[in-house]
Amino acid sequence: MLEQLKQQVYEANMLLPKYNLVVMTWGNVSGIDRESGLVVIKPSGVEYSKLRPNMMTVVDLDGNIVEGDLRPSSDTPTHIELYKAFKTIGGVTHTHSSKATAWAQAGKGIPAFGTTHADNFDGEIPCTRKMTQKEIVTEYEKNTGLVIIETLSGKNPERMPAVLVHSHGPFTWGKDAVQSVEESLVLENVAMLALDKVLLNNISGSCYNPMQEELLRKHFDRKHGPNAYYGQ
Amino acid sequence: MLEQLKQQVYEANMLLPKYNLVVMTWGNVSGIDRESGLVVIKPSGVEYSKLRPNMMTVVDLDGNIVEGDLRPSSDTPTHIELYKAFKTIGGVTHTHSSKATAWAQAGKGIPAFGTTHADNFDGEIPCTRKMTQKEIVTEYEKNTGLVIIETLSGKNPERMPAVLVHSHGPFTWGKDAVQSVEESLVLENVAMLALDKVLLNNISGSCYNPMQEELLRKHFDRKHGPNAYYGQ
Amino acid sequence: MLEQLKQQVYEANMLLPKYNLVVMTWGNVSGIDRESGLVVIKPSGVEYSKLRPNMMTVVDLDGNIVEGDLRPSSDTPTHIELYKAFKTIGGVTHTHSSKATAWAQAGKGIPAFGTTHADNFDGEIPCTRKMTQKEIVTEYEKNTGLVIIETLSGKNPERMPAVLVHSHGPFTWGKDAVQSVEESLVLENVAMLALDKVLLNNISGSCYNPMQEELLRKHFDRKHGPNAYYGQ
Amino acid sequence: MLEQLKQQVYEANMLLPKYNLVVMTWGNVSGIDRESGLVVIKPSGVEYSKLRPNMMTVVDLDGNIVEGDLRPSSDTPTHIELYKAFKTIGGVTHTHSSKATAWAQAGKGIPAFGTTHADNFDGEIPCTRKMTQKEIVTEYEKNTGLVIIETLSGKNPERMPAVLVHSHGPFTWGKDAVQSVEESLVLENVAMLALDKVLLNNISGSCYNPMQEELLRKHFDRKHGPNAYYGQ
Secondary structure, eight states: OOHHHHHHHHHHHHHHHHTTOOSTTOOEEEEEETTTTEEEEOBTTOOGGGOOGGGOEEEETTOOEEEOSSOBOTTHHHHHHHHHHOTTOOEEEEOOOHHHHHHHHHTOOBOOOSHHHHTTOSSOBOBOOOOOHHHHHSSHHHHHHHHHHHHHTTSOTTTOOEEEETTTEEEEEESSHHHHHHHHHHHHHHHHHHHHHHHHHTSOGGGGOOOOHHHHHHHHHHHHSTTOOSOO | OOHHHHHHHHHHHHHHHHTTOOSTTOOEEEEEETTTTEEEEOBTTOOGGGOOGGGOEEEETTOOEEEOSSOBOTTHHHHHHHHHHOTTOOEEEEOOOHHHHHHHHHTOOBOOOSHHHHTTOSSOBOBOOOOOHHHHHSSHHHHHHHHHHHHHTTSOTTTOOEEEETTTEEEEEESSHHHHHHHHHHHHHHHHHHHHHHHHHTSOGGGGOOOOHHHHHHHHHHHHSTTOOSOO | OOHHHHHHHHHHHHHHHHTTOOSTTOOEEEEEETTTTEEEEOBTTOOGGGOOGGGOEEEETTOOEEEOSSOBOTTHHHHHHHHHHOTTOOEEEEOOOHHHHHHHHHTOOBOOOSHHHHTTOSSOBOBOOOOOHHHHHSSHHHHHHHHHHHHHTTSOTTTOOEEEETTTEEEEEESSHHHHHHHHHHHHHHHHHHHHHHHHHTSOGGGGOOOOHHHHHHHHHHHHSTTOOSOO | OOHHHHHHHHHHHHHHHHTTOOSTTOOEEEEEETTTTEEEEOBTTOOGGGOOGGGOEEEETTOOEEEOSSOBOTTHHHHHHHHHHOTTOOEEEEOOOHHHHHHHHHTOOBOOOSHHHHTTOSSOBOBOOOOOHHHHHSSHHHHHHHHHHHHHTTSOTTTOOEEEETTTEEEEEESSHHHHHHHHHHHHHHHHHHHHHHHHHTSOGGGGOOOOHHHHHHHHHHHHSTTOOSOO
16 A cells, blocks of 8 residues: 555655664655645664665554554654644655754754754744653653644745754655655754854954964965966 | 856866765856856755756846746855856855854854965955845845955955855865865864864963873883783 | 674674774674674784685774684773673674864863754763773783773773773774674764864854845845746 | 985875875985985975876985986975985985874974883974075075074984974984874874863863763663663
8 A cells, every 4th residue: 555655755765864863774755645634654763774665654643553564654643733733744764864863962043044044944943941750651652743733833834844853853744755855864964064253253352363464375376466476 | 058167067066975075055156257257056955966067057147037947146246246256266166064164153263373374375365244134135145255255355365265154154266166176175174273272272271281100101111111911 | 703793793794884983993883692702803903805704803892812813902801801891792893983082182071962863862972081000001902992991980881881091092882793884883973073063162153143144135036036047 | 326215205195194194295305325315205296196106306415416307396305305314214205294294383392101101202393483584585495494403403313313494394203214204294193282282281171071960871871771672
């Protein structure tokens, strides 16, 4: 069943190692068939090099396994909550990508610092609050979804297709599985740019003193001046 | 028309993913035929792996599409302003490359810190002022070009082939499309070196205390001393 | 003898360059046959591209070479101490991987900052104390093993499969040689995330001020708004 | 003439892009035939992909071109000074590798922080003083060599095979051309480790507070505890 969606979700999952968003078996992508209300998701703990379209697991929105020999990703209840709350999305991606996860571990949303961010996210990419002990102990993965939804409360998930889960990492979504991966890729780039930006702004002014003028002159002129002798 | 220039501009665009200066469809390169006053530029939003020379769009210096089935890059009006103001340049590149964009987001020009910089740029690579609300709301992409030109005012664009646009990213130029990409590559390297340089200078002195002398002795001598036993 | 284990230890060693955990001839992996008490380990100073399964050296738990034409890794006495103290492990890996080694050089254990860490390590990954001059001068490699064991004292090595040796780098272990390399890979990722996390938390609040609202609006809306004109 | 040395110097130069120590045409490696006193060096400004063994230039220790159609590297006078002062070396490498160059731009030597450093360098890798205006204006490349030699004064170049030139970048040397490149590779790694080390030590203690204990418990136990349900 849902062979086409399985193929698409498989291909979306394979973008994760291609885009360097995961190591080992980390990360997972799902897609939903809104008509039947069935979700296709990566199986848990399988190496990407061994993944095949027919290994994708099918679950319903109550979390029951409808088809598949392998256990679905442990994060499946999180994906399900997002599909239930965000009616217009068709795909969800979870990674521990390097820079986005660093922001999540710092417990900080990523402010909009530039147009790369603004091209994709309508404002600060929020970080959830810490989950309570109760939320962690019981139905942890489902509650992870709920705290994401709480964090987005009042915002349009199509205009803010990403949330950082505190001390954990990013979840992203899109109109289908492939687009949800692309949001993860853009998020990772935005997180990288933002880290370097705050590092630069935190540095004291005297560190920005330039080199000797005479050395600048020498190097520019030996290559570009009237008596240039650098290069063939 | 302009088949040779299209081929060259195509090849210059393909250097962007090769040099890791872009992800997704980001970035664009153009070249100008000064005789006819026509600009060849990458189409908007096309994946690099699907780009072909005959997809390049031809526009005139008023921004009219002269040839091409695809819409030219959204940044075309910026390129056009640069060609109009800087009469000696033949190619323009725009990227959101990681380190140069971080400096742009920090709102800081990159001071000349070393000879890698001085080999290519005659002084600080400037960052524009923030654009005004009016400049942003109306003819934004054209005004982006104008604020770059204002920033370079009084400088020779051949000696300073790059500007960072505040909260945005770099534009570079050169005698042709390929050289404008090479300027982006050098800029990205210079931006990376400069970031690490200011980080180092900002660190307090006590962090530079060396390791134990006895451990240094042991490791150097077990490999290079008279009784070395490390390696075959 | 032990041809199967040699093959496995060979393959585990070859994962080190594959996972970018080593440069040159750095790093070494071993595996133990608990029945015979024999350890198979990479020879010292051989390039990975020239390594073959039959070059693996076999030593006993007293450090005697039982088979092999090449000298075993200089770190063999460290591996042996770990096998003697941690009865349930089957493989040991040593690297100078970039981020884990930076923490070791800083003399700092890696606190548990997020779920990537918690998925693999039951708490802070400890850093040893500095070794004494006496420990360094005599039987240095054996004493390196002993200070790792001292550092883990009271902890289950299966729940904490890594230690950073002060001013040196990480040792990891697992149920076999391959798993010990995977622990090194996870450790390196965890160390990278942790470095960026502490950098972010150390930055003063004003550096997190967002970009101009009008520029955010312009860029988001030109791509996603009702009058979007970005992309095809 | 010197065909074997040309081949070796060619291969050593090709290691620079392989090891990611250079971009564009940057960097150069030379080797010396001590018997004839002739130096073989990369030509200036040639792309690595177009480099061939027979393009290598031969110069004598007075800087005269003895063989070759292409101009030798602009840094040839620096190489020559090093060969004249350090009688036991056979190869010299110059790069603008990322992390070593950042230390040079910061004007700081790299202290010995750990065993990766100590395995190769007998103490702090020194950074030269700034060159004087006079040294820069006249015979700049020769004076670059002299300031390196001054900086190493009293030290054995075999025990300290690298110097950082202030606001410029590293020069390294070894018994032959290939070994001098390997020293550059090790230096780049050591510089990277050292940067991250001082960053970590500069961060205030409160940034090292760990995550919630309950979240650590949950994640470790769902994968490794008695009721583990993570993975297949």
